[in-house]
Amino acid sequence: MELWQLDATEQARLIRTGRASAVEAVKSSLARLHKVNPAINAVVRVLETEALAAAETADAHRARGHALGPLHGVPVTTKINVDQAGQPTDNGIVAYRDNVASEDSPVVANLRRAGAILIGRTNAPAFSMRIFSDNALHGRTLNPRDPSVTPGGSSGGAGASIATGIGAIAHGNDIGGSVRVPAHCCGVVGLRPGFGRIPSISPLAPVGRPLGAQWMAVQGPHTRTVRDARLALEVMSRADRRDWRSLDVPVEGPPPARPIRVALVPDLPGGPTHPAQSAAVRQAGKHLQAAGYAVEEMLPPDIERGIEIWHEINVTDMRHGLWPLMQQVGDPDGQASMGAWMDMFKPLDVAGYVKAIVERDTLMLRWSQFLLQWPLVVMPVLAGLPPRQVADLDKAGQTEVLQGLRPSLLAPLLGLPGLAVPVGSHGKLRTGVQIMANRWREDMALDAGEVIEAAEGAVTPIDPVAV
Secondary structure, rough: OOOOHHHHHHHHHHHOOOOOOOHHHHHHHHHHHHHHHHHHEEEEEEEEHHHHHHHHHHHHHOOOOEEEEEEOOOOOEEEEEOOOOOEEOOOOHHHHHHOOOOOOOOHHHHHHHOOEEEEEEEEEEEEHHOOOOOOOOOOOOOOOOOOOOOOOOHHHHHHHHOOOOOOOEEEEEOOOOOOOOHHHOOOOOOEOOOOOOOOOOOOOOOOOOOOOHHHHHHEEEEEEHHHHHHHHHHHOOOOOOOOOOOOOOOOOOOOOOOOOOEOOOOOOOOOOOOHHHHHHHHHHHHHHHHHHHHHHEEOOOOHHHHHHHHHHHHHHHOOHHHHHHHEEEEEHHHHHHHHHHHHOOOOOOOOHHHHHHHHHHHHHHHHHHHHOOOOEEEEEEOOOOOOEOOOOOOOHHHHHHHHHHHHHHHHHHHHHOEEOOOOOEEEOOOEEEEEEEEEOOHHHHHHHHHHHHHHHOOOOOOOOOOO
């Protein structure tokens, strides 16, 4: 088996024990990148020279007996919307193609500190604001399982790269599903940590962010195994005092009471759920029940209203913040997609905005009480199947896209972690579920994810399907 086929945990072990070198691991991943990336356009900036130099340094450090980080020599990728020293934070915007960062964002710094080798930058839509990873600067990323449908967004390049064996961990971020949706669409593992778990600031950004982004946007990994998601979480979550939300909380919480109770939500209120997605949730429940979890179909509080609040807060923020910028420098598809979204959900006045914020707090309290009784909630990542490419450019298409996205909006609204894992299949695609847990209990979601993975089989890299 070639090094690029192994997960990050195994690559790190081989490098640490001297059975492989960092240079060998990086060369293997770069060779895989050059083979499959032309078919999917997942990695839009290849950092070959820098990565090989870093790998040589990593091998020299090991030879001299230096302390090695948990990802020493392991190839990883980062998304184009996060600051990485010496690279543009271009966000898929032509006007920002030379917007070079002078320092790393905390999550990138944490990856480097752990010994990871950064081999490339992955694609996203303009301003990371679509479920499709397509922009005027870098072009369109294709789903390696079915190029006619989205690879997910906004971290679609990350999801597609991991599915095809480009790197062992792919950084992404998530305000409305942008880690979990690409993981789901590409059939890999994606972890959205809870609020405050991973530091998340942009040193290059000239201004702060609106409330919705402050509360809901997080950084997280895409991987092929749940154990790699756990490892990536440990590495990425080192606190950084530049971010006021970043808290130093142990990744492993206290042992939960057993049996652990799981609330299954196979059919989401407020609209249809595709039978294949419902079946995946029920199958995940069977896997968990066989492992000793107490599983029951049970609705958490106010799901429909929570989804509405996510839209109310973020549309209001965007109307007065990102929308004017999108109109100024965004590409036509990004403008059409965001415009269709805002036609569906009108911005609130001050009184309505304050009311939505108060309702969010009430809903968070209700969910906290629910999660004391039902520590895990399993529901679809998407209510529908992954939409066909560029389906969001008018109101009718955007309506269908956002109907499908509904299950992914709750975790960001509530600041909760969510783990996407594949379960079953439908045609060319994998179906799957997200496992939500209480704040600071990513470990419980990961434990449940490992049970499901053991039953379903770990993800292995695929070759892209021909267009």
